[in-house]
Amino acid sequence: MATTIAAPVQEPPLTNIKHTTTQESSTAETSTSTTFIPPPLPAPFSHTTAPIQLIAHGAEALLYKTIFLTPDQPCILKHRPAKSWRHPKLDVRLTRHRILTEARILVRCRRECVPVPAVLALDADAGWLCSEFIESSHGVQGRGLTVREGLERWRKNNSSLTTSDDLLGSVRDLLRRIGEVVARLHASGVIHGDLTSSNLMLRSMVRPNASAEVSSSEDVSLSGEVVLIDFGLASMSIQDEDRAVDLYVLERAMGSTHPWLEEEFGLMLDGYKGSYKGANVTLKRLEEVRMRGRKKSMIG
Amino acid sequence: MLSKVPIAHLPTGLSVYVALYFDVKNPDFICEQLINANSVFEFALIDAKSILSPMHLLAAVFRAINDAEAKRMKSRNIHSEVVFSLSSNNNIAESFRKFGVTDKTKDLLVVKITDSTPEPFERLLNEYVQGDSVAFTAENLVKSTDVAHIRKAYKLPLTSRPAVDQPCQQQELEISILGLMALRGAH
Numbered sequence A: 001m002a003t004t005i006a007a008p009v010q011e012p013p014l015t016n017i018k019h020t021t022t023q024e025s026s027t028a029e030t031s032t033s034t035t036f037i038p039p040p041l042p043a044p045f046s047h048t049t050a051p052i053q054l055i056a057h058g059a060e061a062l063l064y065k066t067i068f069l070t071p072d073q074p075c076i077l078k079h080r081p082a083k084s085w086r087h088p089k090l091d092v093r094l095t096r097h098r099i100l101t102e103a104r105i106l107v108r109c110r111r112e113c114v115p116v117p118a119v120l121a122l123d124a125d126a127g128w129l130c131s132e133f134i135e136s137s138h139g140v141q142g143r144g145l146t147v148r149e150g151l152e153r154w155r156k157n158n159s160s161l162t163t164s165d166d167l168l169g170s171v172r173d174l175l176r177r178i179g180e181v182v183a184r185l186h187a188s189g190v191i192h193g194d195l196t197s198s199n200l201m202l203r204s205m206v207r208p209n210a211s212a213e214v215s216s217s218e219d220v221s222l223s224g225e226v227v228l229i230d231f232g233l234a235s236m237s238i239q240d241e242d243r244a245v246d247l248y249v250l251e252r253a254m255g256s257t258h259p260w261l262e263e264e265f266g267l268m269l270d271g272y273k274g275s276y277k278g279a280n281v282t283l284k285r286l287e288e289v290r291m292r293g294r295k296k297s298m299i300g
Numbered sequence B: 001m002l003s004k005v006p007i008a009h010l011p012t013g014l015s016v017y018v019a020l021y022f023d024v025k026n027p028d029f030i031c032e033q034l035i036n037a038n039s040v041f042e043f044a045l046i047d048a049k050s051i052l053s054p055m056h057l058l059a060a061v062f063r064a065i066n067d068a069e070a071k072r073m074k075s076r077n078i079h080s081e082v083v084f085s086l087s088s089n090n091n092i093a094e095s096f097r098k099f100g101v102t103d104k105t106k107d108l109l110v111v112k113i114t115d116s117t118p119e120p121f122e123r124l125l126n127e128y129v130q131g132d133s134v135a136f137t138a139e140n141l142v143k144s145t146d147v148a149h150i151r152k153a154y155k156l157p158l159t160s161r162p163a164v165d166q167p168c169q170q171q172e173l174e175i176s177i178l179g180l181m182a183l184r185g186a187h
């Protein structure tokens, strides 16, 4: 499992795409040297007149920010475009399966009061899923705020602090809240499968008349509600092994992205510990998983 | 009074109109038109008590239009598909019983999806529906909403979780419903 944790990639630039009815995909304007030509948007977004902007593109999916039905409901459109190298029939089936698995798990989480984006609509055949946009008053350029960005910005602003400082309080509190949220996820029978600080967001109230531009890239607060996103690799399980591996992946990912925080990670587990009945068993198992991980990396 | 409801991402040229009536006097007559498949009188006719919010209704409209465009409607036409899109399962007849107009309907929601002008439909409604036409707003709609009926229709009973404030409970119910509607037919 440990070997699957890739180094976190650079956040892609915010790209504004103008969509025409003929869907010329070369209309993407990029501000950096990387010219990314996104595949055509799926129906019905291919002909939309509503604002729609690409905010992230991974290996499997493209993420757009747009609106659901009305401008007061911002949403994330996750598009899993067809893979040309896969057999078309198999490709449609796989895409369908992934969209529905992710949606089912999100709906389940919401019913169990686990903080995740709400599912607003989907089309498994066309390969898209619309979910609630997680807003942050500290998001820059209309984006939300991931825990990763939050921690990186916080560190930049507070670079003179040492780990023993009281001011680390808000970071410590955040780590504890992350542990609590993961525990609630596990208690509801769900394994995330890709817990990283980029797959955790901080939701905070956006003042109605404050435009997105107001928030600067320095200004940050870690006090928002922790929301889990990106359930593309999630599954249902109540096995302590699966839960422990989920935590281990989080620990390793946080360790490589935020090495300055390594000594504080125990706080995540503190938050996890008290939050549901099986938590202690899972934490015992985590120790074993860590040992295995260490051995594996020694053998190479 | 049919009013145009702007919905994002609609196919070019297509418009959605909604009318809301309080205290409808002739629900049995309206039901008859449906049973006789009166092709002139083609609307989605919904019992307003089964609708929680404009977003709830419009999400069903959005799904129906999207399914129609993708040529995978399960019912007769786009208007019956709107009623079916409110459902969390694949039973079309049941969706009509739960969400559609019945001879006991008091408040009526009417949806028209069309690429032509609304005036002829407006005239038809004036002719067929006897009731107080009111604006299609969240405030008016909530006067008709029967939350207990909706919780039963979607099998979402109130849980014994610690009490949360009213707006929050309504928000979660709406989100649960949208999720169930989106997942209808998932296999």
Ligand SMILES: Nc1ncnc2c1ncn2[C@@H]1O[C@H](COP(=O)(O)OP(=O)(O)OP(=O)(O)O)[C@@H](O)[C@H]1O
Residues within 6 Å of the ligand: A055, A056, A057, A058, A059, A060, A061, A063, A076, A117, A131, A132, A133, A134, A135, A143, A144, A146, A194, A198, A199, A201, A229, A230, A231, A232
């Ligand atoms: N619901 C949401 N609200 C706000 N922003 C979101 C939301 N979902 C995703 N984002 C933004 O998009 C980014 C990427 O989203 P996500 O993690 O779902 O896709 P991905 O990383 O491309 O997928 P994968 O990890 O499978 O490659 C997030 O880091 C976040 O900035």
Ligand SMILES: [Mg+2]
Residues within 6 Å of the ligand: A198, A199, A230
């Ligand atoms: Mg991600």
